[in-house]
Amino acid sequence: MSATASATRPTATTREENQRTRPRRRLRWSTGGLYVGLVAIAVFCLIPFYWMIVSSLKGPKDIFDNLLVPVHPTLLNYQAVFGSQNTFTLALRNSVIIAGSVTVVALVFGIFAAYAIARLNFRGKNLVLGLFLATSMFPGVAILSPLFQLFADLGWIDTYQAMIIPDISFSLPLGVWILASFFRAMPWELEAAARVDGCTRGQAFRKIILPLAVPGVFTTAILVFISAWNEFMIANSMSQTSASQPVTVAIAQFSGISQYDQPFGTQMAAGVIVTVPLIVLVLVFQRRIISGLTAGGVK
Amino acid sequence: MTVRIEQPTRERRRAPRAENRERDGRLAFWLVIPAIVILTLVIGYPVIASVIRSLFGDGIGETPFVGLDNYATALWGTGASDFWAATGVTYLFAGVTIVLETLLGLAMALVMNRAFRGRGLLRASVLVPWAIPTAVAAVLWKWMFDPAGIINAVTGSHIIWTGAELPSITAIIIADTWKTAPFIGLLILAGLQIIPEEVYEAAKIDGAGAWQRFVRITLPLVRPALLVAVLFRLLDALRMYDLPAILTHGANGTTTLSILVVQSTLSQLKPGYGGALSTLTFLMIFVTAYLFVRLLGVNAVEQTGGSKKKGDR
DSSP states (O other): HHHHHHHHHHHHHHHHHHHHHHEEEEEEEEHHHHHHHHHHHHHHHHHHHHOOOOOSOTTTTTSSSSSSSSSSOOOOHHHTTTTOOOHHHHHHHHHHHHHHHHHHHHHHHHHHHHHHHHOOOOTHHHHHHHHHEEEEEEOOOHHHHHHHHHHHTTTTTTTHHHHHHHHHEEEEEHHHHHHHHHHTTTTTTHHHHHHHHHHHHHHHHIIIIIHHHHHHHHHHHHHHHHHHTTTTTTHHOOOTTTTTTTHHHHHHOOSSSSSSSEEEEEHHHHHHHHHHHHHHHHHHHHHHHHHHHHHHHOO | OOOEEEEEEOOHHHSSSHHHHHHHHHOOOHHHHHHHHHIIIOOOOOOOOHHHHHTBBBSSSOOOOOOTHHHHHHOOOOOHHHHHHHHHHHHHHHHHHHHHHHHHHHHHHHHHHOOTTTTTHHHHHHHHHHOOOOOHHHHHHHHHHHHTTTHHHHTTTTOOOSSHHHHHHHHHHHHHHHHHHHHHHHHHHHHHHTTTTTHHHHHHHEEEEEHIIIIIIHHHHHHHHHHHHHHHHHHHHTTOHHHHHHHHTTTTTTTTTTHHHIIIISSSSHHHHHHHHHHHHHHHHHHHHHHHHHHTTTOOHEEEETTTTTGOO
């Protein structure tokens, strides 16, 4: 599908031109339907998120009023998130450490493997590719219980490494896959030119290719980071206390302003805090992220 | 951007091939081997350990070798009802969500493919459900499906969504469809964008109507991208855990295979039986994926830009 990503732009322009030269009557007819479709998609995708924000701004008295705007907007829930009965700040730190480490490992080892897959001809290449694809789709539960027992024996339950190591099982193949598709689309003539000028393969890679690869590597980093940040099953099994709990687990186990009921307002506020950085990343880098996603084709 | 990397390829072809290939091969080996070693450690080891552990009994202290007893318990023994119920609901979730998400995703992709104004905004909003962590989405939908929540208020119903089997399953399917359909839409959109406009123009000149163009051109040409999207989604859906674990805690018949495995190994501390369950789950997903690829002729490696050189296509 990397062919897809690289072929996207030219096709889009030709189509745009075609659209413009089309007879006007037809255009107007389809434009109406098109806008309905556009609005429907945006509403479908955004309404639940909007509801999360609105709910997070409602106090305990208004939370069940089901009004589409907060009548008495309050930051009480956000105070509760960072309040004493929740260790959300700690959870945020844990998530950053876990997802960050996973991303670094996946990138460091992923770059080498992806370079080989994108650039070198070797026997068993399809096998290697198939292996990475298969592992990225691997059911997490199949490795969970033996790793849990191993980590229990090692005394690693409730530590960062107990989550980082299993996370690598999906993030490394994901990283290799996306990086390889980015690498394939790069201007490799420059590398050839550098080698004609006397660079070794390593030098050409370091001085020419790596700087050019930065955007692709960065996009891969975002995608791998998001996938590790969003992980829940492994973290829920391996973390036992707030010392190692990442945000996904913390939110699911939240206690709110009032102790007896499900603290929906507080959970929504925490959800907003966890999601907004991801959404900002996604908005800023949407073009690259989509090309990475469609190339990777993985969640 | 369409300029291909023909140059070095042609150059390589001219050079003495065998020698070059060998050097490439050696380099490739050292570049790929660290990643493979790591994956062997984090996947290969646990899978084998799990298979071995599944042949032993559960309990405190030395556990006896029981052969395939754990498998028998799961398949037709005391655990059979739980196991087959979990299998049933897992495939039910996978089947229903995939159909809904593919149809919705296809519709979204068709609209997005035609849209030019507001395309950026649309793309951004489509990425929102994907970016929200599934665990957070589950908490969000749990709140919306609360008996006093917005969904009952808007629809004027008084359903206790997590209180019975059908509402629970419906709630999970709705939440999953919201989370994933836009993503499927993006994957299909990528497939739509490589269909050249000229094909449609030609069909129009030949008198093909909009529906005919869709069925005869769009669907066949987008099929490879569509099938790969469905394959990925299928594998993903068969290991569903987060949504039912948070939304319903696996109650009311929403215990998927993943939840069952986690429950038996971690909560009930039955590593032997749990090992058998996780091996069965793994085999089931593997066989399903294999059949899917075989019957529908999906080439995931090639589709996702794998082995084939671009020029050959």
